[in-house]
Amino acid sequence: MDKNNAANAGTFKFDDNFIVNRLGYGTMQLTGKGVWGPYKDPDHAVDLIKNAFDLGVNFIDTADSYGPWTADSYLAKALKEYSDSDKIFISDKVGQVRTGENEWTPVGVPAFLRQEVELSLRMFHRDHEDLLFLHRIDSHVPIEDQVGELKKMQDEGKIKHIGISQVSLDELKAAQKIAKIDAVENMYNVGHHKDDDGIVDYAEENNIAFLPWFPLDTGNLAKTNSPLEDIAKKYNASPAQIALAWLLKRSKNIIPIPGTSSLDHLKDNLNAANVNLSSEDFEKLSSLQK
Numbered sequence: 402m403d404k405n406n407a408a409n410a411g412t413f414k415f416d417d418n419f420i421v422n423r424l425g426y427g428t429m430q431l432t433g434k435g436v437w438g439p440y441k442d443p444d445h446a447v448d449l450i451k452n453a454f455d456l457g458v459n460f461i462d463t464a465d466s467y468g469p470w471t472a473d474s475y476l477a478k479a480l481k482e483y484s485d486s487d488k489i490f491i492s493d494k495v496g497q498v499r500t501g502e503n504e505w506t507p508v509g510v511p512a513f514l515r516q517e518v519e520l521s522l523r524m525f526h527r528d529h530e531d532l533l534f535l536h537r538i539d540s541h542v543p544i545e546d547q548v549g550e551l552k553k554m555q556d557e558g559k560i561k562h563i564g565i566s567q568v569s570l571d572e573l574k575a576a577q578k579i580a581k582i583d584a585v586e587n588m589y590n591v592g593h594h595k596d597d598d599g600i601v602d603y604a605e606e607n608n609i610a611f612l613p614w615f616p617l618d619t620g621n622l623a624k625t626n627s628p629l630e631d632i633a634k635k636y637n638a639s640p641a642q643i644a645l646a647w648l649l650k651r652s653k654n655i656i657p658i659p660g661t662s663s664l665d666h667l668k669d670n671l672n673a674a675n676v677n678l679s680s681e682d683f684e685k686l687s688s689l690q691k
């Protein structure tokens with residue numbers, strides 16, 4: 402198989418009809434500055450997503466709040482123009498509104514969550530969400546109402562699997578009392594994982610997918626002078642590949658979703674699946690964080 406194919410990373414199974422390669426793609430870079438407004442070259446954004454499909458990426462993490470709606474519009478166009486689009490799974494998120502560059506406000510009012518799901522399904526020309534995250538718990542709304550609304554939509558067939566994003570282990574357990582939670586999406590990378598309160602191991606023990614957001618620490622781990630440069634040289638790899646290889650080795654339930662606007666970087670990231678870190682180097686990397 403091509404060394405840059407996402408299938409080299411192995412798979413994660415949500416259910417018999419929903420099995421994804423363990424290197425996905427996140428659309429958040431396909432927006433304007435501060436995740437606000439359109440990307441500077443929309444045609445390039447659409448082509449990049451189609452390139453990802455061609456390279457075996459069948460799991461795309463997105464959210465209506467990226468732009469808002471701009472990244473989703475490129476994803477929708479890429480899906481429309483791709484012949485095998487029914488083999489592409491979407492990891493979507495609801496529950497945040499945008500008011501400007503880098504401004505994010507959690508809104509967990511059930512009617513709003515439902516509207517977001519309905520508009521996303523309309524955008525993607527689909528009748529269900531494969532995986533739908535509550536992007537943030539809104540502290541002004543009881544969690545029972547927020548996760549409960551997702552559960553209602555799951556019972557109606559509009560959502561296959563429910564996830565919850567940026568949560569503690571206690572919050573995950575509280576959500577599990579309301580609905581079956583099949584995925585967690587938290588900030589997590591080789592440079593920042595000290596907040597892990599056991600949630601990654603708990604996810605693995607309970608067959609819950611774990612999507613680490615900022616897998617490259619928004620590029621800091623991938624750039625020149627990255628703290629991973631020395632070890633990268635040893636493996637004849639890029640620092641980005643080392644960061645992703647560490648995540649892939651950390652737990653079989655981790656599905657990294659690196660974001661990029663560059664085809665070269667996309668291929669570089671997918672090649673991370675071919676880096677086999679030794680146990681010694683894995684431990685060394687694990688102790689790198691600030």
Ligand SMILES: NC(=O)c1ccc[n+]([C@@H]2O[C@H](COP(=O)([O-])OP(=O)(O)OC[C@H]3O[C@@H](n4cnc5c(N)ncnc54)[C@H](OP(=O)(O)O)[C@@H]3O)[C@@H](O)[C@H]2O)c1
Nearest residue numbers: 427428429614615616617618619620623641659660661662
């Ligand atoms: N659930 C949440 O609350 C949440 C929050 C944030 C993000 N997310 C999700 O997580 C995904 C990933 O996060 P992210 O995209 O913000 O950060 P990231 O994946 O940690 O890093 C992306 C940055 O790294 C650079 N990069 C990527 N590959 C590279 C490579 N091989 N070499 C050098 N530089 C490279 C990109 O620049 P180039 O464009 O130049 O490649 C970009 O600036 C998002 O797309 C989104 O889907 C979720």
